[in-house]
Amino acid sequence: MAEAQNSPTSGYAPAGGPPPVGSTTAGSIAVAAESTVATRMSAPPSFDVADFAVPHGREEEWRFTPLERLRGLHDGTATATGGGVKVVVEAPEGVTVESVARDDARIGRAGIPVDRVAAQAYSAFEQASVVTVPKETVLTEPIRIAVRGEGGTAYGHQVIELGAFAEALVVLDHTGDAVLAANVDFVLGDGAKLTVVSVQDWDDKAVHVAQHNALVGRDASFKSVVVTFGGDVVRLHPRVTYAGPGGEAELFGLYLTDAGQHQEHRLLVDHNVPHCKSNVVYKGALQGDGAHAVWIGDVLIEARAEGTDTYEMNRNLVLTDGARVDSVPNLEIETGEIVGAGHASATGRFDDEQLFYLMARGIPEKDARRLVVRGFFAELVQQIGLPDIEERLIAKIEEELEAAVA
């Protein structure tokens, strides 16, 4: 039974009020014989950077991105500095960590670069790190991958592979100052469970563009938690495909976009096999002049993917004037034999009337703003379902708010 819910402006926007100035929310459900998710891209996926023209900014996949701030990652002028970006992998016992050359067969299995920068990263990296959790190994401690920028430029490739029925939590921490383009592959064997928390806590000048490819095995569960706080430009592209039926993917995202920052999250879930599930929830708060958040949520249900159950949602809270949100959910259905499919996107603003209302009840301005932002994120943080991470996220949100609202 096919069911499509389309509520691009549901719920969140204050009743009767217009959406904030400088925000767009578009949504579409297309029923097509041929995927426009693929055809909207300016070139087919490729490992070779030469297969992509240098973007000029009007391409569908680049139209929201400030190319002039990518520090040359998109046009081949950014040269790796051979240092200045340190990667440290800490893994519990039983996990293999290897540094391998590009001819290693495990590289590139989860997905192919879909744009020029991802292909550039693939063409330019020297050594990839491969982290393997053997089959049936259930880790109780997380694998920590610290990416510490020390002012350098780097191209990276990481592979995280879980054997059948293995379970792991991976925390990818990005800090410091760097110009970084990377591809990260997650390969989940049958029945494996992988949670990946990718934190972008960069310094103000950092530029980070990455494609995350997850290949979800039969009956496997993949959970991605993307948390973006810092950086000048952060553009992440988490993508999911399934290797067998019964797979589940949950993609959660949380971003706090401050003045002058560009944070772009583009997602694709490709339901290419039957009876898989996906759930996407991204929430962001923006404040300050020139804060720009972009969220593109593409979900594709291919003709053979009967029994698919998918939902995606993006919500934005605009705290001040001068911030801009572009939110584009996109659901493409090639079969009617699905369990459910829906999407929602809404952008609301914390306006002067809300501030007045809370302050008229004695609540100081600073507390009022924090109350609203904390409330906005609380539901998502709980959904993530990782107590340690929850605490860290809440503490970090508090810290960011303290710095920004004060």
Place this chain on the structure above:
Amino acid sequence: MATLEIRDLHVTVEAENATKEILKGVDLTVKQGETHAIMGPNGSGKSTLAYALAGHPKYTVSGGTVTLDGEDVLEMSVDERARAGLFLAMQYPVEVPGVSVSNFLRTSATAVRGEAPKLRTWVKEVKEAMERLNMDPAFAERNVNEGFSGGEKKRHEILQLELLKPRVAILDETDSGLDVDALRIVSEGVNRVRESGEVGTLLITHYTRILRYIKPDHVHVFAGGRIVESGGPELADKLENEGYEAYVKGGPVAGGHSKEDVA
């Protein structure tokens, strides 16, 4: 004894590149334990008075004074006024997505009382206050004013009134949009607070209907941005029978068609 004193209050608002004077010299004294009804036709400036007293940034005080027990209210920020004991029950309460009623109530009670209420007694206090207002306990978990019906919004305002125990309560058209049952419940809530004898009440209304439930000590007719006549409860009866026509220049007022723009 708490006393709110308004002297020669002038308030302007910016509208279409022009500064418009809405309040043109309001004089009023509200003492603890007293209930004053301010009645007037649409557009007379009643709601402007309410919002200006609470400190809404849209309104500029261009003259006059407002003091609460001698303290200069006009010097205070919006939250300071609330903590000083001023409460405005709004005509159009604002939705605050992501903030639950229970979190909101506790945060405001903490701010107004100067310390966090003890959890056990607080839960009981809220529960009982909600019961008295016929509010479903599930209400506490909803987001502030989000998706509330008109009646729910007004009950929520009165719930806050009961919990925050202000020294001066300004009720801005609390009766508007309520059916008779809701009006009775809301009025009973206001009366419970009044019976404490510790609050001065400024009841702003267009209609006399609510005065059947909440008996004022003083009735003031508001027109053209000031109080034009003051009297006892009998003045309300006169308005009930004769309307506002006598107070409005340029002919009869069409009731209920245009609302003051307060948002």
